[in-house]
Amino acid sequence: MEEYxxxxxxxxxxxxxxxxxxNLNMVENIALIKEAHENKDMQEAxxxxxxxxxxxxxxxxxxxxxxxxxxLEIFYVMFVRALMAPKKHIVLxxxxxxxxxxxxxxxxxxxxxxxxxxxxDFLEILDLEVNRAHYKRCIDAVS
Amino acid sequence: xxxxxLFEKIGENTLGAWKAFYEVLHFSFVCFFHALNPxxxxxxMRTVLIKQIYFTAVExxxxxxxxxxxxxxxxxxxxxxxxxxxxLQSEIGSILVTFVxxxxxxxFTALLVSLRxxxxxxxxxxxxxxxxxxxxxxxxxxxxxxxLFLPRILSGIVSITFLSVLFAIVMLLSGYVFxxxxxxxxxxxxxxMLLNAVTLQDFVILLVKSFAFGLVTMLIPIYSGLxxxxxxxxxxxxxxxxxxxxxxxxxxxxxxxxxxxxx
Numbered sequence: 001m002e003e004y005x006x007x008x009x010x011x012x013x014x015x016x017x018x019x020x021x022x023n024l025n026m027v028e029n030i031a032l033i034k035e036a037h038e039n040k041d042m043q044e045a046x047x048x049x050x051x052x053x054x055x056x057x058x059x060x061x062x063x064x065x066x067x068x069x070x071x072l073e074i075f076y077v078m079f080v081r082a083l084m085a086p087k088k089h090i091v092l093x094x095x096x097x098x099x100x101x102x103x104x105x106x107x108x109x110x111x112x113x114x115x116x117x118x119x120x121d122f123l124e125i126l127d128l129e130v131n132r133a134h135y136k137r138c139i140d141a142v143s
Numbered sequence: 144x145x146x147x148x149l150f151e152k153i154g155e156n157t158l159g160a161w162k163a164f165y166e167v168l169h170f171s172f173v174c175f176f177h178a179l180n181p182x183x184x185x186x187x188m189r190t191v192l193i194k195q196i197y198f199t200a201v202e203x204x205x206x207x208x209x210x211x212x213x214x215x216x217x218x219x220x221x222x223x224x225x226x227x228x229x230x231l232q233s234e235i236g237s238i239l240v241t242f243v244x245x246x247x248x249x250x251f252t253a254l255l256v257s258l259r260x261x262x263x264x265x266x267x268x269x270x271x272x273x274x275x276x277x278x279x280x281x282x283x284x285x286x287x288x289x290x291l292f293l294p295r296i297l298s299g300i301v302s303i304t305f306l307s308v309l310f311a312i313v314m315l316l317s318g319y320v321f322x323x324x325x326x327x328x329x330x331x332x333x334x335x336m337l338l339n340a341v342t343l344q345d346f347v348i349l350l351v352k353s354f355a356f357g358l359v360t361m362l363i364p365i366y367s368g369l370x371x372x373x374x375x376x377x378x379x380x381x382x383x384x385x386x387x388x389x390x391x392x393x394x395x396x397x398x399x400x401x402x403x404x405x406x
């Protein structure tokens with residue numbers, strides 16, 4: 001898995017290797033990408049981040065830091081942050097290490113799908129074979 | 144046998160110290176070249192820079208001004224009293240300017256900012272290293288020198304220079320109050336003594352020392368934080384080592400400046 005990841009040069013990674021920045025709140029973590037890459041004004045970048053969080057029903061965690069959020073909320077913010085990155089290929093590595101239960105993974109992906117389609121991003125999930133059953137519902141829904 | 148081991152240990156430590164010194168020097172040159180690149184100053188970097196100047200300088204102001212008033216009142220009053228008791232009234236201006244502008248203001252400011260901001264930054268970078276957050280920045284193509292290190296280094300230089308000048312001014316002004324009570328010097332005479340004694344060299348020394356202190360106050364804690372081993376128990380060790388190296392660097396700068404001034 002590591003060798004495959006290393007071969008993908010143009011991707012945004014969501015995984016244990018890319019945690020949120022602990023001295024920034026959720027909105028700042030997301031806005032950082034636009035501020036650094038597109039040189040967007042801080043207010044504009046944070047407004048854009050807040051809009052996406054609001055669309056996901058997560059505006060209540062906007063000003064919270066990592067230690068104040070649960071695993072699911074952190075996972076959503078990591079996903080939104082990856083959406084903000086200029087790279088179109090998003091790799092989700094071992095979601096079980098980020099969420100408390102893989103049972104909700106299909107619901108999470110269904111919620112994020114409109115955003116992925118809007119941006120034209122390609123999502124790739126890397127996981128262990130033993131977890132395949134957890135994705136059956138998602139695969140059935142697509143096919 | 145033990146003598147051989149002793150010499151080996153001394154040699155090992157000396158080589159280690161030189162290696163660390165070379166690495167810090169190399170790191171500072173890399174940061175310097177990033178500082179010259181206009182592309183380094185993106186929105187995220189400027190946001191961090193403003194926040195750091197606020198945390199380093201503005202938040203410190205109430206305590207800082209209080210200490211300048213206390214030190215100014217007592218120390219300058221005592222200096223004037225002692226100078227007068229040795230019939231050195233004509234030299235009071237030079238003594239005060241040399242002591243406050245060239246030595247006390249920049250050094251005391253550097254110590255205060257080191258204790259407060261240096262330790263905090265060392266801890267912050269060390270925690271980010273242990274938590275893998277530096278890797279996040281790398282994965283998302285955010286240059287860590289531009290985003291993390293450069294704003295902190297620049298804020299250190301700007302803050303310590305500004306605070307040193309402010310400290311000197313407040314100290315000299317409050318020193319007049321105490322000296323007036325002790326020696327009946329009127330404000331006009333006090334002002335004349337100081338303005339007559341101050342030279343361009345004193346301002347250059349103040350600015351150069353503030354710049355050097357500001358640079359090391361941020362650079363060494365950042366470098367120490369980067370060298371932290373990947374374990375939470377290594378963080379306090381990193382901060383301890385960083386602060387020790389920082390204080391040694393502050394004293395070295397002070398000693399070198401005294402030697403240069405004596406030439």
